[in-house]
Amino acid sequence: MEYILQPWPWYVSGPLLAMIMFTLIYFGKTFGMSSNLRTFCAIAGAGRKTAFFDFDWKSQKWNLVVVLGAVIGGFIAHFLLSNPVDIDLNPVTVESLSQLGFENAGKSLLPAELFSWDAAFSLKGLSTLIIGGFLVGFGTRYAGGCTSGHAITGLSNLQLPSLIAVVGFFLGGLIMIHLLFPLIFG
Incomplete structure (x- = not known):
């Protein structure tokens, strides 16, 4: 077995x-x-x-x-x-990702359309890495820490700025996946 x-x-x-x-x-x-x-x-x-x-x-x-x-x-x-088994994604999510050009949605934790050398060295991939890296760096500095620092340390210390930062991280993630992701990969 x-x-x-x-x-x-x-x-x-x-x-x-x-x-x-x-x-x-x-x-x-x-x-x-x-x-x-x-x-x-x-x-x-x-x-x-x-x-x-x-x-x-x-x-x-x-x-x-x-x-x-x-x-x-x-x-x-x-x-x-x-664990090399398929990821149990909602069929609606699989369909949405397929429409955005992801061929094997749910077959890999790291889809090749995002996490391959070919994707990274394309114009879209390099632009995404550079702009995303700048925004993450700026956001981390502006918020006074990263997601792990605020969400784990700050919240465990009951710090209001960390709660505000974590809410901002989640809102940013929702905006990225629902508004910007389709624009970038659609």
Whole structure:
């Protein structure tokens, strides 16, 4: 009998995440991925050019472990824990994606129309990456953090700005998928 891998259930992953957050709060640390980019820029010497990057990056070494863990975890998840079965998408969603040019909607978690080298190096792909990267970077800086930082750390600390940011992230996602996505891929 073949064992089919499944995602961790909420009652395992939720308490693990809560324990990590409790530990970070206890030690006065905050979780977020975007702060690591600032740390990488400071390590590379950007502090000589811009005051924003002129800080003691060594105090953030612990947070670089988060990046390493994300890379290792992504590798393990993809190569060891992936379940190659079809994704159970709503037939209406499959039809909508098919109309936008996605040939195998629901057959892969990462559709080739978005996540392939051919797609990335096309004019549309490069434009999407550059404009999207700029908007994500601007939004992260403007909001004072990324989705993981606000949604996990900020909300667990009951911070109103994080609640406002998370609502904004969700609204932005809805606008993107319902208004802009059809324009880009239609």
